[in-house]
Amino acid sequence: MTLIQTPFDARSTAAEVLAGVDLSGKRMIVTGGASGLGTETVRALAGAGAEVTVATRRPDAGSALAQLPGVRVAALDLADPASVQAFVASWTGPLHALVANAGIMAVPTRELSPAGWELQLATNFLGHFQLAHGLHDALRAAGNSRVVVVSSGVQRSSPVDLDDLHFERRPYDPWAAYGQSKTAGVLLAAGIARNWAGEAITANALAPGFIHTNLQRLISPETMRAMGAMDEDGKLITPEYYKTPEQGAATSVLLAGSPLVEGVTGRYFEDNQEAEVVAGGPDVRRGVAEWAVDPVAADRLWSLALETL
Numbered sequence: 001m002t003l004i005q006t007p008f009d010a011r012s013t014a015a016e017v018l019a020g021v022d023l024s025g026k027r028m029i030v031t032g033g034a035s036g037l038g039t040e041t042v043r044a045l046a047g048a049g050a051e052v053t054v055a056t057r058r059p060d061a062g063s064a065l066a067q068l069p070g071v072r073v074a075a076l077d078l079a080d081p082a083s084v085q086a087f088v089a090s091w092t093g094p095l096h097a098l099v100a101n102a103g104i105m106a107v108p109t110r111e112l113s114p115a116g117w118e119l120q121l122a123t124n125f126l127g128h129f130q131l132a133h134g135l136h137d138a139l140r141a142a143g144n145s146r147v148v149v150v151s152s153g154v155q156r157s158s159p160v161d162l163d164d165l166h167f168e169r170r171p172y173d174p175w176a177a178y179g180q181s182k183t184a185g186v187l188l189a190a191g192i193a194r195n196w197a198g199e200a201i202t203a204n205a206l207a208p209g210f211i212h213t214n215l216q217r218l219i220s221p222e223t224m225r226a227m228g229a230m231d232e233d234g235k236l237i238t239p240e241y242y243k244t245p246e247q248g249a250a251t252s253v254l255l256a257g258s259p260l261v262e263g264v265t266g267r268y269f270e271d272n273q274e275a276e277v278v279a280g281g282p283d284v285r286r287g288v289a290e291w292a293v294d295p296v297a298a299d300r301l302w303s304l305a306l307e308t309l
C-alpha cells in the first residue's frame, strides 16, 4: 500500500495546511474545542470559512471562540451518555466533519463514568463512538463527510484488552488505560471506514505530536522530568521535540478539511503524513501499531461498543 504524502511536515501550522482552502458551506464539530489543540483546530477551520460547533464540557470556556465568525458553542460531556444524547438531539442538518479531539490522560486512580465505564475509555473512545453513531444520519446527509479521531503515539504501547476493557480483572494503570483508549480511537476510525464504506463517510486517525496543554495536568512531576519537560524546580521546559498548539492542530485540520486527503479512509497520520504500520512496543517512536489497525480487533471493538448504545 502506498503511503499518502503531503507537502507539509511536523512544523507546518494548521493555518498553513489550510491556506487557500475554502471550507465555506461546510458544517463541522470539534469536541474539546475550548482548549489546547481543539482551539487551534477550531480557529483554522473557521478561518477557512467552515461553520464550526465547539462541543465542550464547559460552554463558558468557549466564549472567546464564539466571537469568531461562524463559530458556535454547545455543551457536551462525552463521559455522560445522557449529555451525548442531548447534544445529538439538538443537532439539525448535515455534518461535514466530526473532529473527535476531546480527551483526558493518565487519570491516576481507576475512576468510573456515570455509566460505570473506566473513565478514560468512556471519555476518549465510548463517548466519541456514541457521538459518531448519533450523528451518523447527519454525516450521511452531507453527501461527503469526514470523521477525524485524534489519537496519540501511545497507541504503539497499549493494545486494547477486549476481554477487560474497564480494568475489572487486571490492575489499573493510568498509562495503560490512556493508551488503550487511544488505540481504541484508531480502531474507531478503522471501524467507521469498514462499516460505513459506501456512504461517502471517511474516517482517519492521527497523533498530533507532543504539545504543552492542559492535558499534562495529571502527569506526576517525576514523569514530566523524565520526559525532559520540567526542570528540578518544577518549571516547565519546552523540549526541542515539542510543537506549538498551532503545529499540533495541523494534522487534524488536514484530515478534516484539506482536499489533499479527499476520499482517503481508514488511515493513520503523524506530522501531516500517513504513517506506516509497525510492530508495537514502548520503544517504537513512529507509525501505527499493528494492533491498532487490525480489522478483527476493529470489528470486535465495534460490536462491544454497539452494546453500550
Ligand SMILES: NC(=O)c1ccc[n+]([C@@H]2O[C@H](COP(=O)([O-])OP(=O)(O)OC[C@H]3O[C@@H](n4cnc5c(N)ncnc54)[C@H](O)[C@@H]3O)[C@@H](O)[C@H]2O)c1
Binding pocket: 031, 032, 033, 034, 035, 036, 037, 038, 055, 056, 057, 076, 077, 078, 079, 080, 100, 101, 102, 103, 104, 105, 123, 150, 151, 152, 153, 207, 208, 209, 210, 211, 212, 213, 214, 215, 216
Ligand atoms: N498535547 C499532547 O501532547 C497530545 C499528544 C497526543 C495526543 N493528544 C490528544 O489531543 C487531544 C487534545 O488534547 P490537548 O492536548 O489539546 O489537551 P486539552 O486538555 O487542552 O484538551 C482536551 C479537551 O478535552 C476536553 N474534555 C475532557 N473530558 C471531556 C468530556 N468528558 N467531555 C467533553 N470534553 C472533554 C477538555 O475539557 C479539553 O477541552 C486529546 O485527545 C489528547 O489525547 C495530545
